[in-house]
Amino acid sequence: MLVLLVSSCKTNEKEIDSYKFKFQNPSLKIEERVQDLIHQMTLTEKVSQMRYDAPAIDRLGVPAYNWWNECLHGVARAGEATVFPQGIGMGATWNAPLIYQMGTAVSDEARAKHHKFISEGKRGIYQGLTFWTPNINIFRDPRWGRGQETYGEDPYLTSRIGVNYIKGLQGNDSKYLKVVATAKHFAVHSGPEKSRHEDNYQTSNKDLYETYLPAFEAAVKEAKVHSVMCAYNRFRDEACCGSNLLLHKILRDDWGFDGYVVSDCWAINDFWEPGKHELVKTPEEASALAVSRGTDLNCGDCFDPNLKEAVLKKMVDEDKIDLALTKLMTARFKLGMFDPEENVKWSKIPYSVVGSQKHYDLSKKVARESMVLLKNQNNILPLSKDVKSIAVIGPNANSKPALLGNYHGTPKNYNTPVKAISKKLPNATVNYALGSDIAIGWPMLNTIPSSVLKNGENKGLKGEYFKNKNWEGNPEFIKNDSVVDFIWTLKRPIENLTTDEFSVRWTGQLIPNESGKYRIGLRASSAGKLYFDGDLKFEFSDDHEPKTKYFDINLKKGKIHDIKIEYYNYHSDPQAQFVWAKINQDLITPALEAAKKSEVVVLCLGLSPDIEGEEMPVLLEGFDKGDRSDIALPQTQIELMKKVHALGKPTILVLMNGSALAVNWAANNVPAILEAWYPGEFGGNAIADVLFGDYNPAGRLPVTFYKSIKYLPDFKNYNMENRTYKYFKGTPLFPFGHGLSYTNFTYSNLNIPDSITIGSNIEINVEVKNTGDFDGDEVVQLYISHKGKPNTAIRTLVEFERIHLKAGETKKLKYNINPKKYSLINEHGKPVIEPGNLVISIGGKQPGFKGLSNTHTTNVLEKKIALKNK
Structure with a gap:
């Protein structure tokens, strides 16, 4: 036995000798490897690894790593991926084991995509294994635009869905994490969006521990979540990312959390920037405060180089830097990033799982289970498939955004309700009409067709494609693009790109075929500019997900306008669409005509992630910077619904939205209402399956549907009195847990x-x-x-x-x-x-x-x- 022990020791010595640095030896304990790596680093290098876009340390063989990734309901912003129903729809399934399966599928795709990126030498944003998901905040007020990301208003339901999703994401291997999940936003965080950088919330201890903390405690203690994201706001006068109460006492001391804390993006800047929290006066002080209180990783640019200056000025001890770095590097080692890929079982997941039939089937299953039948008077549903004509009307009837919600990937499939119903009824006439804008002042933007675009003798625009992000030098090639409507998933427009950086310049002319007022826009990921008649109308600057910018203008039929679009891409989800809409069109008349010639009407109404979501510039009637100032359906849609209903046709209302709607008139007048949320790429199929009886709905509301905000406390009041099903004293329109079936x-x-x-x-x-x-x-x-x-x-x-x-x-x-x-x-x-x-x-x-x-x-x-x- 003694001989064997000595032999084993000699083997380990040889192994160690074969590595340049001790931390590179995968046979050693992670704790030992992490400490060796940190010991090798200079203070400058340490600080550089505490920012989300950590650079390489070439002399140590440490590759660059970008910590920022998203998988709220499928791998997001990284090109092709299966898109599952939005978080609120996941909550509406009330099926925690199903969400574990979903987490497993999402992390399969995450691993496969990551290893493909690494094989191509790509280590940028949205290409890593550390995901800032799930959002387990409590959806305490229906006005919050980001409530769609959560699992609803109840701490227990949220904890069960959250724990199962985290476990599915992080995997069950005893040595290696599959991915890192991040429970966010810690804590007491659920709007308003427009003041989140300055607000200071107060709650009783009862509300804190009964409502706002249980899901986080379950994530830490049960799911062993490896990361927590601290919130923008202050709680009890302390910034959440600099809170002794939250990050030290509760998270680490009381719950025993041993992972790392990441700031919400640019939240540390709020510590010192004017008009925000203003807790300190300088970025050095802000960095020192954050790290000393327990924030380990900065999504933003405050730590580097300010944290180094803070150490040199003795605002924070270097030991605190080492402690934070220990947590961060432990995560990277647990993900297998410093080990041979053959050692990590998760690296063997093939890329073929991405968008696989198995995952498509699961996405459809989750979508089906998320459907909530709110009303079914006289059992009007399910509809007969023998119907000869059907009208599918509404701004969400053929809307891609209404399938996807926010923080989503790029699907291959966009099965909208009208598309799915048409497929379901191959022998029926399906009469589609838009019917109304989603809200007053928010028309549906569509791709500008080639018929109104000109480039010399060609229809369309001249496209010049560059192998850099600055349109420099000669283009790789020039071609005519009939329209600008591109989503490059697996294949980039330029072959043999070693990075994701490329740029395109489109030029030509726009010649409208009708006079009127138009909204002209560009929907793009990354960054770009739009010039109209030589004037720069707007530009994007490093947007992290596709967003739309636009301007309104009066155009005359046949008048020629010069167009120039400059687009550049820097991450793995390149998209660009040149879009427009004619404003103040009569959309109701064609909708009524469609209804009149149909036996039955399906109205697809609701909201859109273009107007409810995270800190948006949107200012519309009923909407406020991503939040809502009114929870009723937008007036344009109410008018459409009433006029269609007056025709006397059997009418079904399908709602697609991320938050509760006060559909009071519909509840009293429309015979059937189906809540579909933002249901993912197969959402239209799930809706059609329910409407025509191929699936018996059983989803339940994860939130209370109120009749009006006048029955609720002030949005900024975080006390739970008269909020959610637990404390609301009034009569809801539809209560938490409500959902009908076709059986009894x-x-x-x-x-x-x-x-x-x-x-x-x-x-x-x-x-x-x-x-x-x-x-x-x-x-x-x-x-x-x-x-x-x-x-x-x-x-x-x-x-x-x-x-x-x-x-x-x-x-x-x-x-x-x-x-x-x-x-x-x-x-x-x-x-x-x-x-x-x-x-x-x-x-x-x-x-x-x-x-x-x-x-x-x-x-x-x-x-x-x-x-x-x-």
């Missing part, structure tokens, strides 16, 4: 003890039967109410499960509710259990609602039990 479910034989001793589990047995004619899913919801206790929630979701039942089938279900789930959070933020009475409800909905807000296709059973001291 009946609960019976509830067995719960009359009393339990405090500290014991509550055992619940119940039977549920599908008493209808359709096979279908049921979402079992279990709530607890504390009767007679002041300042407590009306009820709290403590368990849920999505099950499938064939027509006539009965299942016996059993649940054990542990003491943590039935405890209360007191004014100190501590869980307490006191003697008293609990009311437990179990069924396919919340109890106690009537009329429209009642889910009439299921029932609820309730039981009061006593909590007693030992």
Whole structure:
């Protein structure tokens, strides 16, 4: 035995000798390798590795690495990828195991794409393995534009969906992380967007620990999330990215988090820039404050070189730099970035998984399960496939953005509702019409056709393609492009590019064929400029996802206008579209004509990620810089809906949106309403499957649909009083957990003890039967109410499960509710259990609602039990 030990030791010595640096030896422990690497670095090099776009350290053989990547609902901004339903749709499935499968599929694509990029020598933004996902903030107010990214308003539902997505992303290997997931935005963060860089929020300890922290705690303790992103705002006077309470006491001391913290992008600049938090006066002080309080990685440009200056000026100890760098480099080693690829099992995932049929099927499954049937008067749905003519009308009927939401990848498929319905009914006449703009002042922009573009004798524009980002020198080639409508996924326009950098200049003339007022725009990723008659109308500057800029102008038929577009690309998702729309068109008349000649009408209304989202410049009626100032449908769509309904045709309303809508008139007048969210690239298929009975809907609302914002507190008020299903005192339009089915479910034989001793589990047995004619899913919801206790929630979701039942089938279900789930959070933020009475409800909905807000296709059973001291 002694000989074997000595032999083993000699082998390790030889291995170490074969590497230039000790940290390069994969047989050593990660902790040892990380410390050796950091020991080799200069202060300048250390600081350089704490920015998101960390440069290479050539002398140490450390490659460049860009930490910024996104996979909110599929790998984002990195070219071709499967696009799943938006986060709010993921929450609407109420199916945590399904979201684990989705996370596994997304991380498969992430790994495959990363290794392909590395093989091509590409290490830029959106090409790494550290993903700033998921967004597990609580969607406490329907006005928040980024609420679409979350899983809804409930901490328990959010934690279950979030934990499963994180586990699917990070994988189950004992040595290597598949990818790094990042729980964001920590903490107490959910709007308003326009003031997030200056706001200072306050909450009680009860609200903090009952509402805003549970999903993060679950992400850390259960899912072992390896990264947390701190938020822009202040909480209790401290910037979240410089908060002792959040980053030290709660995250690390109380929860034992051992990963790294990344700032939200340019959030550290808010510490000192005028008009923002103004906590300190200089970027050096801001960098020192952030690092000393626990922010390890800066998305932005504040740390480098200011952090070095802060160390030299003794504002922060170099030991703090080493501690932060230890966490960052540990992540890179755990991802296998310093090991041979053959050692890392995740590196063997083939690129063929990207956009594979298996992932397409899963995307469609998630989309189907996210569909929430809000209303179905007289069982008008499902529709007959024998219909001979159908009108599909509305600004979202053929909208690609309404499929994708925000933070999305580039899909191969854009299955819009009109496209899917046309495919579903090959023998019917499908009459499509836009019907209205998405909102007053926001027309639908379409690609400018070749018929109005001229380049010499050619229709279209002259395209000059350059192998650099500055249109320098001679172009690689020149060609005529009939339209500017490009999404380059796998193949770039210029062959043999060693980087993602290229540029294109399009020139020519625009000759409108109709007079009128037009909106002319450019939708582009990366950066670019648009010149009109020699004047620079606007430019993009390093946008991180495709965005649209535009200007409005009066044009005369036949008048010639000079066009020049300069576009350059620097990352892996190049896109450019030259678009326009005629403003103030009569869109309703053709829509009414389409409806009149059809047997049934499907109205596809809602919102758009172009006007609700993250910190936008949008100022429209009902919208405010990405947020909403009114939760009603935009007036243009209400007018369209009322005029179509007046025709007396059977009408179905399909909503596509990222946040709750006060569709009060529709709820009272339109016989059927389907909530589809932003449902991904197969969303139209899922909608058509539900409308025509090929899928029985079972999604449930992850948020409350209110009747008006007048019933809600101020948007900036973060107290939970009169918010969400737990504390809202009014009558909602549709409650949290609501969702109808084409079949009926009946609960019976509830067995719960009359009393339990405090500290014991509550055992619940119940039977549920599908008493209808359709096979279908049921979402079992279990709530607890504390009767007679002041300042407590009306009820709290403590368990849920999505099950499938064939027509006539009965299942016996059993649940054990542990003491943590039935405890209360007191004014100190501590869980307490006191003697008293609990009311437990179990069924396919919340109890106690009537009329429209009642889910009439299921029932609820309730039981009061006593909590007693030992």
